[in-house]
Amino acid sequence: MIRIENLQVTYRGRGTTHHAVRNLSLSVAAGGFYALLGPSGCGKTTTLRAVAGLERPTSGRIVVGDVTVFSPEEGIHVEPHRRNIGMVFQSYAIWPHMTVFENVAFPLRRLRPRPSRDDIRRRVLAALALVQLQGLEERPAPFLSGGQQQRLALARALVFEPRVLLLDEPLSNLDAKLREDMRLELRDLVKRLGITTLFVTHEQVEALTMSDVVGVMRDGVIVQEGSPREIYNVPAQSFVADFVGKTNLIDGRVIRIEDGDARIAYVETPLAELRCVVDRPFTVGQDVTVAVRPEHVEILTSSPAAPLNVAAGVIESLVFLGNMLECHVRVGAQVLRLQRNTDQSLAVGQPVTLGFESTRLRVMPR
Amino acid sequence: MTAPSVAAFVRRWNGLDLGPALMLSVAFVAAVCVAVTLAVILWLSVVDGIPGDVRYNYTLAHFREILFDGFTYRVLGNTLAFSSISLVFAMLLGLPLAWLVERTDFPGKPVIFTFMTVGLLVPGFAVALGWVFLLHPRVGIINQLLMSAFGLSEAPFNVATIAGMGVVEGLSLSPVVFIMTAIVLRAMDSSLEEAARMNGATLWETIRKVTLPLARPGIIAAGIYVFAIGFAAFDIPAVIGLSSRIYTFSTYVFQQMSPTEGIPQYGGVAVLSVIMVVLAAGLSAWYVAMQRQAPRYAVVTGKGYRPTIIPLGRWKAFSVALVVVYFVFTQLMPVVMLVWASGLPFVQVPSAQSFAQLSWRNYQTLPADMIWAGTRNTLILMVLVPTLTLTLSLATSWIVVRSRIPFRGVFDFFAFLPHTVPGIVFSIAVWLLALFVLRDKVPIYGTIWILVIVYSIVRLSYGTRMTNSAMIQIHRELDESALMSGARVSGVIRYVLVPLLMPTLLYSWIWIALLTYRELTLPVVLATSDNQPLSVVVWSLVSTSSYGSASAVAVIMLLLMLPILLAYWLVARRVGVVGNT
Ligand SMILES: Nc1ncnc2c1ncn2[C@@H]1O[C@H](COP(=O)(O)OP(=O)(O)OP(=O)(O)O)[C@@H](O)[C@H]1O
Ligand SMILES: [Mg+2]
Numbered sequence: 001m002i003r004i005e006n007l008q009v010t011y012r013g014r015g016t017t018h019h020a021v022r023n024l025s026l027s028v029a030a031g032g033f034y035a036l037l038g039p040s041g042c043g044k045t046t047t048l049r050a051v052a053g054l055e056r057p058t059s060g061r062i063v064v065g066d067v068t069v070f071s072p073e074e075g076i077h078v079e080p081h082r083r084n085i086g087m088v089f090q091s092y093a094i095w096p097h098m099t100v101f102e103n104v105a106f107p108l109r110r111l112r113p114r115p116s117r118d119d120i121r122r123r124v125l126a127a128l129a130l131v132q133l134q135g136l137e138e139r140p141a142p143f144l145s146g147g148q149q150q151r152l153a154l155a156r157a158l159v160f161e162p163r164v165l166l167l168d169e170p171l172s173n174l175d176a177k178l179r180e181d182m183r184l185e186l187r188d189l190v191k192r193l194g195i196t197t198l199f200v201t202h203e204q205v206e207a208l209t210m211s212d213v214v215g216v217m218r219d220g221v222i223v224q225e226g227s228p229r230e231i232y233n234v235p236a237q238s239f240v241a242d243f244v245g246k247t248n249l250i251d252g253r254v255i256r257i258e259d260g261d262a263r264i265a266y267v268e269t270p271l272a273e274l275r276c277v278v279d280r281p282f283t284v285g286q287d288v289t290v291a292v293r294p295e296h297v298e299i300l301t302s303s304p305a306a307p308l309n310v311a312a313g314v315i316e317s318l319v320f321l322g323n324m325l326e327c328h329v330r331v332g333a334q335v336l337r338l339q340r341n342t343d344q345s346l347a348v349g350q351p352v353t354l355g356f357e358s359t360r361l362r363v364m365p366r
Numbered sequence: 367m368t369a370p371s372v373a374a375f376v377r378r379w380n381g382l383d384l385g386p387a388l389m390l391s392v393a394f395v396a397a398v399c400v401a402v403t404l405a406v407i408l409w410l411s412v413v414d415g416i417p418g419d420v421r422y423n424y425t426l427a428h429f430r431e432i433l434f435d436g437f438t439y440r441v442l443g444n445t446l447a448f449s450s451i452s453l454v455f456a457m458l459l460g461l462p463l464a465w466l467v468e469r470t471d472f473p474g475k476p477v478i479f480t481f482m483t484v485g486l487l488v489p490g491f492a493v494a495l496g497w498v499f500l501l502h503p504r505v506g507i508i509n510q511l512l513m514s515a516f517g518l519s520e521a522p523f524n525v526a527t528i529a530g531m532g533v534v535e536g537l538s539l540s541p542v543v544f545i546m547t548a549i550v551l552r553a554m555d556s557s558l559e560e561a562a563r564m565n566g567a568t569l570w571e572t573i574r575k576v577t578l579p580l581a582r583p584g585i586i587a588a589g590i591y592v593f594a595i596g597f598a599a600f601d602i603p604a605v606i607g608l609s610s611r612i613y614t615f616s617t618y619v620f621q622q623m624s625p626t627e628g629i630p631q632y633g634g635v636a637v638l639s640v641i642m643v644v645l646a647a648g649l650s651a652w653y654v655a656m657q658r659q660a661p662r663y664a665v666v667t668g669k670g671y672r673p674t675i676i677p678l679g680r681w682k683a684f685s686v687a688l689v690v691v692y693f694v695f696t697q698l699m700p701v702v703m704l705v706w707a708s709g710l711p712f713v714q715v716p717s718a719q720s721f722a723q724l725s726w727r728n729y730q731t732l733p734a735d736m737i738w739a740g741t742r743n744t745l746i747l748m749v750l751v752p753t754l755t756l757t758l759s760l761a762t763s764w765i766v767v768r769s770r771i772p773f774r775g776v777f778d779f780f781a782f783l784p785h786t787v788p789g790i791v792f793s794i795a796v797w798l799l800a801l802f803v804l805r806d807k808v809p810i811y812g813t814i815w816i817l818v819i820v821y822s823i824v825r826l827s828y829g830t831r832m833t834n835s836a837m838i839q840i841h842r843e844l845d846e847s848a849l850m851s852g853a854r855v856s857g858v859i860r861y862v863l864v865p866l867l868m869p870t871l872l873y874s875w876i877w878i879a880l881l882t883y884r885e886l887t888l889p890v891v892l893a894t895s896d897n898q899p900l901s902v903v904v905w906s907l908v909s910t911s912s913y914g915s916a917s918a919v920a921v922i923m924l925l926l927m928l929p930i931l932l933a934y935w936l937v938a939r940r941v942g943v944v945g946n947t
Contacts, residue, residue: 052846052850053849054846054849054850056770079383079849079854080846080849080850081383081849081850081851081852081853081854081857082852083850084852085850086850087846087847087850089843089846089847090843091841091843093841093843093844093846093847095844095847095848095862095866096866097865097866106848106851106853106861107851107852110851110852110853110857111852153847156847156851157850160851160852
């Protein structure tokens with residue numbers, strides 16, 4: 001279990017202060033897999049390093065397992081080497097002057113009391129088997145491929161059975177195909193071991209496919225936290241909607257609330273008047289942003305009866321993505337992104353009528 | 367203590383990480399040594415009476431004395447003339463050589479680099495001695511030859527002049543210019559040169575209009591560096607000029623320290639030292655500024671290009687001949703002269719008669735105990751100085767590069783300071799410190815330790831430059847992953863940093879050992895008959911005009927140096943670096 005309360009990390013340079021993390025709180029359940037997702041420079045690595053003890057926060061409280069490892073009020077700052085945390089660094093940080101075996105044995109040799117030689121050997125081999133690096137023990141560490149180095153880093157982080165595991169963009173140095181395989185492999189492994197994991201990434205796919213809980217970060221704070229499904233389907237802010245998956249953002253204003261049903265709001269936008277299902281109260285006249293995923297915008301074949309939730313546009317360009325076709329449709333001043341099956345026959349310059357389903361429209365305050 | 371509390375204590379102790387504190391204290395010791403040494407000089411320059419006296423007053427009398435003394439300015443003028451001449455000579459020789467090696471298809475480049483590195487290491491006093499035998503107005507054999515050949519009544523050359531010493535210093539500094547400018551030329555983007563050639567410029571125009579202006583900051587920096595070395599030089603002016611009372615700053619200060627009559631004027635010595643430090647610091651600041659400018663000219667692009675190699679064509683044989691002449695003159699001749707003189711009762715022109723006189727006498731009559739003690743002291747220094755220097759450097763670099771300690775830059779500043787302070791000033795400062803401040807409380811004077819400490823402090827700037835740049839190149843996450851694996855800072859240093867730094871440490875260790883071997887300036891002030899290294903043995907023989915014995919010891923020294931040079935060469939080849947001062 002990891003619990004972070006009101007964490008603040010401030011970097012002081014020459015005459016400048018930079019608040020890398022501001023008042024961040026999160027908690028990872030025992031055995032849980034938590035992903036911190038956010039754009040570059042938002043403070044993900046800083047948060048992770050604070051948990052590891054490599055960065056000294058200005059204030060806050062960090063609990064790992066049942067031990068408070070940082071709490072300035074109580075005068076607690078446990079040194080990194082005593083936190084019993086496994087960590088995989090973005091660069092993997094494999095020691096180039098050691099063999100694969102020595103790399104993995106290193107944490108075991110630091111344990112007190114020190115395990116016996118046989119014990120070390122057994123545990124190293126078990127850890128290497130876990131990440132499928134059997135037979136490479138005597139190989140000098142620099143002579144490993146990127147994927148093997150990543151596994152080695154993982155074996156080294158797990159071999160001493162730490163309380164928790166921290167991963168800083170562990171897949172970012174791998175090529176696309178390998179990355180995809182490793183995502184599931186990594187998740188399966190930590191789930192099998194039942195180890196609490198805090199994971200940092202700026203790739204939304206990784207966060208969505210691997211984690212139990214995703215925390216979306218921006219400028220040093222978590223702006224939304226939830227299951228991958230929630231984050232994707234019910235983004236709380238236009239930032240989250242935009243950052244997690246592709247989305248179309250349409251600015252508008254609430255003009256009417258359905259009589260007797262506060263869950264239905266009518267939003268006036270430059271495209272069309274949109275009837276939306278909302279999950280929180282809005283007032284008439286409020287400025288809002290409506291988000292709709294590309295796969296949820298439909299192309300209507302027949303003209304609808306009422307002009308509600310429809311907009312007329314022209315296909316501006318088509319991008320072939322292999323499994324699907326992305327079309328950009330100009331409606332007035334805005335270009336909307338749509339995803340279609342590749343078998344649909346569409347052509348650039350073709351006029352189309354777009355339809356929006358009320359339940360697929362996500363209204364957020366602006 | 368009861369058993370459980372002992373266990374608890376041990377557990378607490380085990381958890382404590384003493385690494386940072388240890389590093390900090392070592393770096394602190396290094397910084398304090400430098401600071402105290404310089405403070406002593408400053409203090410003595412403004413205090414009257416015999417230093418160490420309980421009663422003293424602050425006074426500017428010493429400054430007045432020195433600054434109103436006309437002789438000071440004569441020495442200053444001499445020193446400037448001496449270092450200018452040596453600068454011009456070093457540049458004239460080193461620069462074209464660097465261009466030949468880096469930019470043309472000159473054959474045998476590695477050999478030249480090796481010879482140049484050896485040139486950096488041959489002791490200055492040995493070279494100086496060789497030149498005395500060649501060009502001294504009385505004993506110099508070239509003079510003797512010319513006088514008898516043309517029936518001259520006066521020697522045509524006199525090395526014991528400012529100009530003569532400047533030329534010798536210039537010859538021995540030419541390898542420094544060579545190595546520094548070779549690096550600049552190598553890093554230069556040759557596409558600019560190519561562009562000039564494409565636009566119809568001749569080779570000579572291209573060199574003048576493109577190559578030289580582009581490399582200018584680097585060349586100027588090398589020039590300032592060499593000028594500063596000349597300014598502080600001791601061994602060549604001492605061996606050649608001291609007996610004829612031709613002084614540069616270093617030898618003048620030295621002479622004031624041990625005057626032939628009267629008591630030493632410590633206040634005056636301190637003031638002269640302060641003046642030297644100020645002038646040298648100015649040069650050093652200028653040098654740093656020039657180095658900063660170099661990248662602005664986009665000379666170093668870091669791209670993996672190959673510079674264009676200019677074919678020498680029919681000039682090749684001519685250039686090879688010139689380079690051979692250069693090596694014969696600067697490196698071979700002085701050494702051959704040493705060997706020649708070491709076999710003779712007095713220096714003479716080679717002839718049937720003088721060959722008949724060759725013998726081992728100079729070697730056999732050497733004061734054996736002095737030689738043994740000198741060899742022992744030199745060897746002790748060669749082991750301890752690099753070890754201590756690199757220990758101090760490693761700790762300082764860790765504090766500066768790796769820790770988050772506030773004001774850590776201060777440690778770097780103090781470690782760099784010795785670079786700007788002339789060696790003779792350091793040795794005088796420590797001498798005064800040992801005799802008048804530490805005295806019996808810390809009886810270090812006359813022991814080998816005082817030399818170990820001074821040598822190590824002086825090499826600290828070189829050591830930290832090496833360890834700093836090597837440590838910066840080691841990815842921080844390599845340390846941090848060791849911390850996360852349960853290692854303390856001391857473990858990180860021992861199991862991760864030191865093994866990864868090993869090639870650099872080994873290379874620097876041998877280089878410092880070699881510099882220690884050839885060092886004369888530092889021990890000449892500080893050594894006593896108990897702790898003098900071989901270089902001082904040579905010096906004391908020279909100063910009593912026992913030239914035959916002095917050359918014999920110098921020859922022994924050069925022979926002893928060969929195996930270490932070989933080790934250096936093997937390591938340097940593996941690390942892939944060339945010599946550095
Ligand atoms: N040592 C430091 N000194 C000053 N500022 C720093 C330091 N380390 C990080 N920062 C700043 O803190 C902010 C957060 O950095 P952090 O490394 O946590 O970002 P990140 O979310 O991990 O980004 P990325 O995805 O690019 O790795 C950045 O703006 C960065 O410039
Ligand atoms: Mg990061």
